[in-house]
Each structure stands twice: as structure tokens, then as C-alpha cells.
Amino acid sequence: MAKTLGCLLGFICFLVPLTVADWNILNQKTQNGLKISLKNYCESWRMNVELHNIRDFQIVPEECTEYIGKYIRSTQYKVDSERAVDECIVYLGTSCSLKKDGKDGWIFDIDDTLLSAVPYYRIHSFGGERLNVTTLEEWISRGKAPALEHSLRLFNEIKSRGIQIILVSSRREFLRSATVHNLVNVGYHGWTSLVLRCPADELKSVGKYKADVRKQLINDGYHIWGILGDQYSSIEGLPSSTRAFKLPNPLYYVA
Amino acid sequence: MAKTLGCLLGFICFLVPLTVADWNILNQKTQNGLKISLKNYCESWRMNVELHNIRDFQIVPEECTEYIGKYIRSTQYKVDSERAVDECIVYLGTSCSLKKDGKDGWIFDIDDTLLSAVPYYRIHSFGGERLNVTTLEEWISRGKAPALEHSLRLFNEIKSRGIQIILVSSRREFLRSATVHNLVNVGYHGWTSLVLRCPADELKSVGKYKADVRKQLINDGYHIWGILGDQYSSIEGLPSSTRAFKLPNPLYYVA
Numbered sequence A, B: 001m002a003k004t005l006g007c008l009l010g011f012i013c014f015l016v017p018l019t020v021a022d023w024n025i026l027n028q029k030t031q032n033g034l035k036i037s038l039k040n041y042c043e044s045w046r047m048n049v050e051l052h053n054i055r056d057f058q059i060v061p062e063e064c065t066e067y068i069g070k071y072i073r074s075t076q077y078k079v080d081s082e083r084a085v086d087e088c089i090v091y092l093g094t095s096c097s098l099k100k101d102g103k104d105g106w107i108f109d110i111d112d113t114l115l116s117a118v119p120y121y122r123i124h125s126f127g128g129e130r131l132n133v134t135t136l137e138e139w140i141s142r143g144k145a146p147a148l149e150h151s152l153r154l155f156n157e158i159k160s161r162g163i164q165i166i167l168v169s170s171r172r173e174f175l176r177s178a179t180v181h182n183l184v185n186v187g188y189h190g191w192t193s194l195v196l197r198c199p200a201d202e203l204k205s206v207g208k209y210k211a212d213v214r215k216q217l218i219n220d221g222y223h224i225w226g227i228l229g230d231q232y233s234s235i236e237g238l239p240s241s242t243r244a245f246k247l248p249n250p251l252y253y254v255a
Helices: A018-025 A038-050 A063-072 A075-095 A118-123 A132-142 A149-160 A172-186 A199-203 A206-219 B020-022 B038-050 B063-074 B075-095 B118-120 B133-141 B151-162 B174-184 B199-203 B206-219
Strands: A104-108 A164-172 A193-197 A223-229 A245-246 B106-110 B164-172 B193-198 B223-230 B243-246
Touching: A018 B020, A038 A132, A038 B038, A063 A075, A063 A118, A063 B063, A075 A149, A104 A206, A104 B133, A118 A132, A118 A193, A132 A172, A149 B151, A164 A172, A164 A206, A172 B193, A193 A199, A193 A223, A193 B164, B020 B038, B020 B106, B038 B063, B063 B118, B063 B206, B075 B151, B075 B223, B106 B151, B106 B206, B118 B133, B133 B174, B151 B164, B151 B174, B164 B174, B164 B206, B174 B193
Parallel strands: A104 A164, A104 A223, A164 A193, A223 A245, B106 B164, B106 B223, B164 B193, B223 B243
Antiparallel strands: none
16 A cells, blocks of 8 residues: 655644554654654644644545554553543542432543443544544444443442442434434443434534533532543533543544 | 563552563553553553642652653654644734833743753653653753744744743753753744742752742733643643643652
8 A cells, every 4th residue: 555645734744655564663854954754743742632733624644544454443542541540530539528318429521531432433434534423323333332441440430439420422312212222232221311403402513512501400400420532522611520531542533 | 571560559560571572562450450561551641640639749650661751752643742732822912902111021931941851761661760860961052952842833823923931940050051052052032031940949959940930920010821831730730820831741749
């Protein structure tokens, strides 16, 4: 597979034809004269997505889809995710003085937090194609997304502490039945509430929709001890939870 | 250098004696039964520091100081930092409608944002030793910290746009003269204000001190378009800037 890359974001120019074998050994220069490989470039892209320096990207840069695909199938992605979950458990054990009034709450995102959408993105260039809502929702409606194992462990740990689990997803309301079946089939059960987007919510950003849900929960008397999500739109904005934990996800960006 | 590692944070147990050569090939299991290497472990530690899932760490885990030292001296650290700076420049060019009233502002952190403290940490186990304020301040007072090249480029870019540059550092007031000399010697000049911590500021967290400075700047009529910092305490909290950009820094944590 040989292709010629142009200038990455206008900063870094790869002037020679590329083959798959090249990506680890290319020596090109950045604007500042730094010699780097394509791996350096793609790793810095991924790191800056996770740092929230890169926002609103529509697709993974074409020249990095191979690198991102490799990462998302790697042990490293699993270890990175498991560590995020382990930090939630440390926090629960050391910093949460639960009120035990039935209003201790924890919010989970669904896609790529409880359920993995990697099987879908695997056949869609690992984020290298523009999002097609129709095919994604068709895939979701089949209810075959696997669990993220570490998240299931955290889900059960939180449930065992008597904390109410609230699932807040940008999935649309018509996917409720498929979502419930999928969650139950892979081992999730015992949540308190599953909040999906009704048509009115689609008029606002996902970040605003999720913040509004938190506002309602707090008005209902909940203390939200934490959120686990894979997007900044799941954890940022006001009102905030006491702590928020972010799982890595370089496949797509939800604003 | 052979040593025996115990259980990392109680989750991951390395049961065999370790040598430096082992770190890339070790096969151990996490709590979930995942086979990982020490490199996997340390890379996930670093990623979760940058995701702000791991907070308040006093030292880099002993078993990861070699890995962190390697990263911080690597091309990857430079590329990761340069990309953060490039994103600032993209943002300036596309999303900032400057008021041009002399009150457009940008905040920079100093240590490991404008000036590199890596030469200090290089002789202090790359974060593997508990912070010694005395030796750190003695090192700072010598005024020999090198510039972070990419940050200098951004500094000059921002200055050329007529944006006021405000430096907000957790350095203490008595280091003002050394700080000014150091900054000027490596190429930084033309900032509007240099805010350092007076004794009263030392009674609050760095995060609160920096938020209070932003509050004062906004009261003074500034619009703070952005912040570049290497610590979450430089960029989080209210009032916030329009955007914030975080440089990677796995060496230490400032709350």
C-alpha cells in the first residue's frame, strides 16, 4: 500500500511515497526543525486529543488510522483503561464519605465506556471515515456491543457500595430497548436510571445535554460522586461532579 | 542494577527480580488477568497523569523513573509539546476575535512551560525523589533554566498579535530578579506582567492562587483568551479562560 502524504496540518511535510513499513522509520522535520517519525507524529496527535488540546476533529487523520487502529487493539489501550478504572476504585475507597441516604450517585457514559464500539469502528477505518449516524445506529440497534471488562468490574464495585448508578448517553431514545438488552446481555444490571436523548435534546450539544441532566439529578437531591466517560463532553461543564475520570478514546470526538 | 519490585499500588505484582534490561519484556498480570510489561504499566501511569485521573502524586513511582526519564529526554516529549503549541496557534488564527482594546490577554505558566526544569529533575531521579523546595529554589535562583523552544515561538507569536502576556507562576516573590534575568537571557521579553506568589498566597493552594489572579485580571478588564500551562492547577478552576492548553509533564504534580 503505497501512498503519498502531503503536509500534515500544514506543519509537517512528508515528501516521499509512504508504505506501511515506513511509518516507524521515517525521518521528517517539523516546523521547528525536529526530526520525527510518523509514529512520533501520530502519538503526539493521540496525546493531544487526550490532553484536550485537539478538539472537534471530524476524522482521525488518514495517515494515523493505522497507528490508532493498532493502539485500540493493543494491550496498552486495555492497560490505560484499566488504570483509569483502578483510580476510580482508589477514589471510592479513600475520598468518598457516602451520605447513604439513597441519593449517592455515579454517572456512566455508555459508548466506549460501558460498551465497546470498537467492532463498529474496526470496519470503518478506526475513525478515519466521517461519522455515518445511520450505519452507527443500525449497528447499535443490533445490541451486540461487547462490555469493556474493567468498566463492568467498576460498575459492580459501585453497585456493591450502595451507590445509585445513572447511565447518561447521547444515544437516542428509540434505541432504548436495544441498549437495555445489550447492557443486560453482557452483564450490566441494577442501574437506577438510563437517560437517553429525546428529540428536544438533539437541539443542544451533547455537553449541554449532559450538564442539564446533572443539574436535574442534583435538583432531585443526588450527590454525584463521580463520572466515568470517554469524552470531555461527558465530564466537563457545570454543574460538575465531585470527581471525573476519563477513559482514553482517540477514535472520535463528541462535542 | 537488580532489585525486586513488590506490588504496584497493590494491583500489579512483579514477582521476579528486575534488571534494567527487563522492563520491556516482563510479562506479568494485572488484577484482571491482563499480561503486561513494565513499559505498559509506566505508559499507562503517564497517560493517566495527563488525563488527570491520577492526582496528587508526591513522586514518580520508583519503578517508572527510568521510563519517565527516557520519555522526558525523548523526541516524543518535544513533539507532544510542540503539537500543544501548534494547537494554540491554530486557535489564535481561527477562533479569537481580538477586542484590540489593549486588554486581550494570554497567561503563561513559567516552570516547564516557558522554562525547562528538566536539568534539575535530571539530577533528582526524574521525579523519583520527594520535592525538596530548598534545592529547587536554589537551582531556580541560579537563573540557568533553558527555554522550551516551542513555547518561545508561541510567546513571540502572541506578542506579535498585540495580545498582552501575563506570566503567572507559583515561584515565590523573592525569586523575581532571578526569574526576570533567566527569562530575558533565553529570549523572552515584552511581557506585560509577572505575577509571583507573595507570602499570603502561600496559604492557599496553587490552583486557588492562580484562579484568584485570573479573577483580578478579569476585574481589571482583561479578556483572557488562553492559558498555556503544564499543570491542571494552572488551567482549571473558576473563573476560566476562553481556552486552556496543557503541556505534558509527568515529573511532578502541583495541586
